[in-house]
Amino acid sequence: xxxxxxxxxxxxxxxxxxxxxxxxxxxxxxxxxxxxxxxxxxxxxxxxxxxxxxxxxxxxxxxxxxxxxxxxxxxxxxxxxxxxxxxxxxxxxxxxxxxxxxxxxxxxxxxxxxxxxxxxxxxxxxxxxxxxxxxxxxxxxxxxxxxxxxxxxxxxxxxxxxxxxxxxxxxxxxxxxxxxxxxxxxxxxxxxxxxxxxxxxxxxxxxxxxxxxxxxxxxxxxxxxxxxxxxxxxxxxxxxxxxxxxxxxxxxxxxxxxxxxxxxxxxxxxxxxxxxxxxxxxxxxxxxxxxxxxxxxxxxxxxxxxxxxxxxxxxxxxxxxxxxxxxxxxxxxxxxxxxxxxxxxxxxxxxxxxxxxxxxxxxxxxxxxxxxxxxxxxxxxxxxxxxxxxxxxxxxxx
Amino acid sequence: xxxxxxxxxxxxxxxxxxxxxxxxxxxxxxxxxxxxxxxxxxxxxxxxxxxxxxxxxxxxxxxxxxxxxxxxxxxxxxxxxxxxxxxxxxxxxxxxxxxxxxxxxxxxxxxxxxxxxxxxxxxxxxxxxxxxxxxxxxxxxxxxxxxxxxxxxxxxxxxxxxxxxxxxxxxxxxxxxxxxxxxxxxxxxxxxxxxxxxxxxxxxxxxxxxxxxxxxxxxxxxxxxxxxxxxxxxxxxxxxxxxxxxxxxxxxxxxxxxxxxxxxxxxxxxxxxxxxxxxxxxxxxxxxxxxxxxxxxxxxxxxxxxxxxxxxxxxxxxxxxxxxxxxxxxxxxxxxxxxxxxxxxxxxxxxxxxxxxxxxxxxxxxxxxxxxxxxxxxxxxxxxxxxxxxxxxxxxxx
Numbered sequence: 001x002x003x004x005x006x007x008x009x010x011x012x013x014x015x016x017x018x019x020x021x022x023x024x025x026x027x028x029x030x031x032x033x034x035x036x037x038x039x040x041x042x043x044x045x046x047x048x049x050x051x052x053x054x055x056x057x058x059x060x061x062x063x064x065x066x067x068x069x070x071x072x073x074x075x076x077x078x079x080x081x082x083x084x085x086x087x088x089x090x091x092x093x094x095x096x097x098x099x100x101x102x103x104x105x106x107x108x109x110x111x112x113x114x115x116x117x118x119x120x121x122x123x124x125x126x127x128x129x130x131x132x133x134x135x136x137x138x139x140x141x142x143x144x145x146x147x148x149x150x151x152x153x154x155x156x157x158x159x160x161x162x163x164x165x166x167x168x169x170x171x172x173x174x175x176x177x178x179x180x181x182x183x184x185x186x187x188x189x190x191x192x193x194x195x196x197x198x199x200x201x202x203x204x205x206x207x208x209x210x211x212x213x214x215x216x217x218x219x220x221x222x223x224x225x226x227x228x229x230x231x232x233x234x235x236x237x238x239x240x241x242x243x244x245x246x247x248x249x250x251x252x253x254x255x256x257x258x259x260x261x262x263x264x265x266x267x268x269x270x271x272x273x274x275x276x277x278x279x280x281x282x283x284x285x286x287x288x289x290x291x292x293x294x295x296x297x298x299x300x301x302x303x304x305x306x307x308x309x310x311x312x313x314x315x316x317x318x319x320x321x322x323x324x325x326x327x328x329x330x331x332x333x334x335x336x337x338x339x340x341x342x343x344x345x346x347x348x349x350x351x352x353x354x355x356x357x358x359x360x361x362x363x364x365x366x367x368x369x370x371x372x373x374x375x376x377x378x379x380x381x382x383x384x385x386x387x388x389x390x391x392x393x394x395x396x397x398x
Numbered sequence: 399x400x401x402x403x404x405x406x407x408x409x410x411x412x413x414x415x416x417x418x419x420x421x422x423x424x425x426x427x428x429x430x431x432x433x434x435x436x437x438x439x440x441x442x443x444x445x446x447x448x449x450x451x452x453x454x455x456x457x458x459x460x461x462x463x464x465x466x467x468x469x470x471x472x473x474x475x476x477x478x479x480x481x482x483x484x485x486x487x488x489x490x491x492x493x494x495x496x497x498x499x500x501x502x503x504x505x506x507x508x509x510x511x512x513x514x515x516x517x518x519x520x521x522x523x524x525x526x527x528x529x530x531x532x533x534x535x536x537x538x539x540x541x542x543x544x545x546x547x548x549x550x551x552x553x554x555x556x557x558x559x560x561x562x563x564x565x566x567x568x569x570x571x572x573x574x575x576x577x578x579x580x581x582x583x584x585x586x587x588x589x590x591x592x593x594x595x596x597x598x599x600x601x602x603x604x605x606x607x608x609x610x611x612x613x614x615x616x617x618x619x620x621x622x623x624x625x626x627x628x629x630x631x632x633x634x635x636x637x638x639x640x641x642x643x644x645x646x647x648x649x650x651x652x653x654x655x656x657x658x659x660x661x662x663x664x665x666x667x668x669x670x671x672x673x674x675x676x677x678x679x680x681x682x683x684x685x686x687x688x689x690x691x692x693x694x695x696x697x698x699x700x701x702x703x704x705x706x707x708x709x710x711x712x713x714x715x716x717x718x719x720x721x722x723x724x725x726x727x728x729x730x731x732x733x734x735x736x737x738x739x740x741x742x743x744x745x746x747x748x749x750x751x752x753x754x755x756x757x758x759x760x761x762x763x764x765x766x767x768x769x770x771x772x773x774x775x776x777x778x779x780x781x782x783x784x785x786x787x788x789x790x791x792x793x794x795x796x
Contacts, residue, residue: 001589004581017609017629029581048630049613059616060609129754132730137703138648138712142628142635146646149719151626151637153563154552161637161644161716163626164562165551166610170629173752175573175606180753182580183402183427187757189587191399198754203733206722207752208573211415211458212564213719215447217734217747218457222720228549228561230540231415231568232446237540239549239559246559248544250536305535314536318559321547321611322620324604332530335601336615349615354571354605355578356527356596359585 001359003030008185011087011094012036012068013108015043017141017167018201019097019125020064021174026093026181027067028353028362034087034378035065035369039072039398042371054348057368063350066339067366069374077397081107086382088113088120092194093181097125100135110196120194121184125177129200139201141167148205153212156227173204234278235285236260239318240293242301250314254278259311263304264295340367372398399757401428406583409485409492410434410466411506413441415539415565416599417495417523418462419572424491424579425465426751426760432485432776433463433767437470437794440769452746455766461748464737465764467772475795479505484780486511486518490592491579495523498533508594518592519582523575527598537599539565546603551610554625571602632676633683634658637716638691640699648712652676657709661702662693738765770796 008031012023020035020043027033037043043065048058073080085108088094094113096103103109103124110122124130127139137143145151145163155162177199184195206213211231212223228248230237236251251260254277261270269275269291274284281288296304301317308315319327330336334356339348352362375398379389392398406429410421418433418441425431435441441463446456471478483506486492492511494501501507501522508520522528525537535541543549543561553560575597582593604611609629610621626646628635634649649658652675659668667673667689672682679686694702699715706713717725728734732754737746750760773796777787790796 001585001591004584006588021608025577051617054616059613062616063608063612128727129731132727134725134727137707137714138710140628140630140635140648140650140712142626143646143648143712143714146637146644146716147714147722149717149722150563151644151646151716152718155560155563161626161646162553162560162563163637164566165548165553165560165623166607166621167629168562168566168606171606171608172570172573175570175577176752179423179573179577179580180751180755182577182584183755183758186402186580186584187399187755190404191757193399193757195756197756199752200731202722202727203731203754204752206733207749208566208569209564209719210419210461210569210749213723214461214748215457216719217723217749218452218460219449222718223564225563228540228559230538231565232538237538239544239561246544246549248541248549248559250538250541252538309535312536314538314541316535316541316545318544318549319547320550320620321607321614324545324547324600325611325615327532329526329530329532329600333527333598333601335604350612351605351608351615353578354574354597354602357578357581357585358593358595359589359591360581 003360005029005031008032008093009034009091011084011091013094013096014125015097016045017170018173018177019095020045021171022125022177022181023068023095024064025175025178025353029360031093033068034374035068035070036073036084037070037371039074039372039396042070042072046371055370059348062339062348062368063365066350066368068369069378070369070372071375071378072372072398074397075106077395079392079395079397083379083382084108085113085116089117091117091120092185093121093123095123095125095177095181099138100126100130114194118193119188121181121188121197122194123177123181123197123199125173125199127201129203130198134202141170144169144201144205148202148209150205150209153223153225155225157225159225168208169201169205172208173199173201176204233282235281235288240296242299242304243297244300246318247296247301247304248316248318249308256313257281260308260313263307263311263313264292266292266295334361337362337365339365401758403427403429406430406491407432407489409482409489411492411494411496412523413495414443415568416571416575417493418443419569420523420575420579421466421493422462423573423576423751427758429491431466432772433466433468434471434482435468435769437472437770437796440468440470444769453768457746460737460746460766461763464748464766466767467776468767468770469773469776470770470796472795473504475793477790477793477795481777481780482506483511483514487515489515489518490583491519491521493521493523493575493579497536498524498528512592516591517586519579519586519595520592521575521579521595521597523571523597525599527601528596532600539568542567542599542603546600546607548603548607551621551623553623555623557623566606567599567603570606571597571599574602631680633679633686638694640697640702641695642698644716645694645699645702646714646716647706654711655679658706658711661705661709661711662690664690664693732759735760735763737763
């Protein structure tokens with residue numbers, strides 16, 4: 001069966017994280033992605049901890065750009081603008097993540113390109129969106145983490161601002177941009193027309209945080225830091241120390257709580273008057289933790305994980321990234337995939353989609369492109385002769 | 399223009415968070431969503447901090463289920479199974495988030511329903527997926543946070559496991575399931591066939607954490623906690639105290655660093671031999687922080703935010719959820735939307751999509767359904783007579 005985006009061509013005028021992650025997802029669904037890079041150094045993400053083993057490419061760059069084609073273009077040249085216009089005439093989607101107004105000033109805004117190709121879906125990814133007083137602010141993931149409220153929700157009550165330990169908003173915003181692009185392609189299938197999509201990191205951060213944002217909108221009660229406690233608020237939905245490492249428990253219901261005590265070998269705690277129902281357990285949370293702790297310390301976290309899950313009590317040993325990637329479970333998930341082996345013989349790896357689509361079974365991610373590797377063939381497809389391409393190269397346009 | 403999913407009917411056999419969030423997104427794109435609930439109490443999320451002002455519905459339930467139709471069905475009854483089968487024959491999508499195997503045992507698995515309707519897209523959302531040794535483990539968001547590695551990445555180096563302060567994996571997994579469903583609908587437009595989709599919270603957590611997971615896969619170097627420092631690792635991409643509250647800075651490049659010192663009124667720091675280039679700033683990070691601190695404490699965070707952003711240095715005052723929602727900026731983003739006013743006259747609110755699709759402009763989210771509010775009309779559409787529906791009600795089937 002053809003992949004979902006088979007036959008779709010995407011112009012990828014993005015750099016670093018959210019934008020390239022968006023086009024990476026479109027690529028995994030079968031789109032052809034033509035990545036536009038600066039002739040001098042290309043996407044700056046090529047160089048984050050770049051590795052001589054991989055032709056000077058950084059591993060995350062490789063994984064997020066595998067299977068894309070790279071062409072170089074110097075946007076300061078009018079000839080480069082013409083190349084994008086010719087490409088836009090033959091493409092389905094353009095994704096860009098420059099600051100608001102930049103593409104317009106170059107003559108590459110939605111109005112200009114949709115005049116050339118009304119079927120073009122045009123998606124702009126920015127920190128704060130195309131409107132509003134913050135629109136011109138530059139943004140990195142951790143800046144938006146500061147602005148969106150998550151740093152005041154993470155960590156123990158009373159702790160200072162705490163950042164989520166990875167660029168959550170970059171990745172999620174890229175995901176959202178890919179989702180929006182697919183929605184616009186579905187709409188185009190009915191209407192025959194493309195459209196403009198405005199994707200902002202701040203908006204997406206708030207959507208990801210919906211379960212904290214939405215109750216506040218309606219009730220006016222501000223959400224607060226709860227440390228490691230689960231959404232349900234039960235004191236037995238929290239993190240505890242086992243004999244070796246930490247363990248998360250999710251004993252929310254009365255039955256789960258009773259099972260927890262039974263598996264831990266302390267059924268008497270379930271019968272204790274201070275802990276007999278959910279309200280009492282919340283009121284006596286510290287005493288309950290103190291009562292459970294010595295029992296939890298009797299076995300290693302992974303042993304509790306097995307025993308408790310088998311008894312219907314959600315439990316998980318707290319793993320590091322290397323720990324979880326070593327789980328035999330993941331080998332069944334088709335999630336960790338090799339890039340195409342590089343010419344140097346060093347294999348890089350990346351991740352596939354977070355879902356398994358029966359008819360889109362991926363076995364590898366493709367080769368990450370060298371800077372400008374596809375300039376010549378792509379320009380040739382657009383009708384440029386070999387002599388013309390040489391001249392563009394000599395003039396520093398490509 | 400019709401909405402992207404206009405004409406698409408979704409059977410929503412989900413509860414609590416990831417599943418209902420998925421169908422919420424499909425609903426915002428124009429799908430008709432028929433939510434199946436237990437006759438006795440319905441989706442347990444109805445009751446989390448339920449509010450008498452809103453017909454005993456919890457505010458997050460309201461926002462995630464606005465505009466859906468609710469029908470009650472007791473899956474223990476064979477007649478209920480027949481109702482789902484009749485519904486599946488006329489629907490495009492089914493989303494479910496029971497544990498692996500449950501729908502199969504009910505006769506509602508993909509094989510059974512695709513035999514009735516080969517065009518059906520069938521998406522199963524679980525904690526750990528349909529395969530592998532962990533597949534039967536029950537999961538809540540905070541359990542998967544423990545397992546996926548994020549708790550060992552968040553917080554200051556040396557701190558214990560730290561949970562992201564909101565159910566990030568629930569929401570993201572719902573998002574991913576909606577994305578996968580759209581991909582399958584695009585594929586169906588070409589092939590005429592539906593397919594089975596396996597969506598797991600753990601897989602999605604790792605995809606969201608791609609920028610930490612992927613470099614490790616290729617290099618074998620484990621990612622570590624970096625506190626509030628940005629992805630770039632620069633000591634001036636971090637959180638600092640201003641005179642009133644905290645401020646995130648994103649001075650990554652040499653130019654941004656020099657601009658930072660200039661705006662702070664301490665240009666001499668940029669000239670200090672210990673801080674003249676990125677490598678030296680990393681080596682002397684503590685001294686640099688100490689040098690900058692007294693300057694940053696001279697003005698309030700929001701004033702620095704304005705001055706620094708104007709000078710091209712990314713900066714954001716660290717806001718709480720109420721703070722960010724009070725920003726005039728958000729009023730331009732069409733993100734916070736009212737539900738349809740309830741019959742009690744109390745307006746609830748929710749969030750729209752994290753992107754602005756020019757041709758899918760939402761103005762409200764619709765009414766959250768009362769438990770079973772649409773049982774009668776939906777069954778009537780399926781051909782059940784009024785007498786038959788009465789009988790089903792009396793028998794406790796609906």
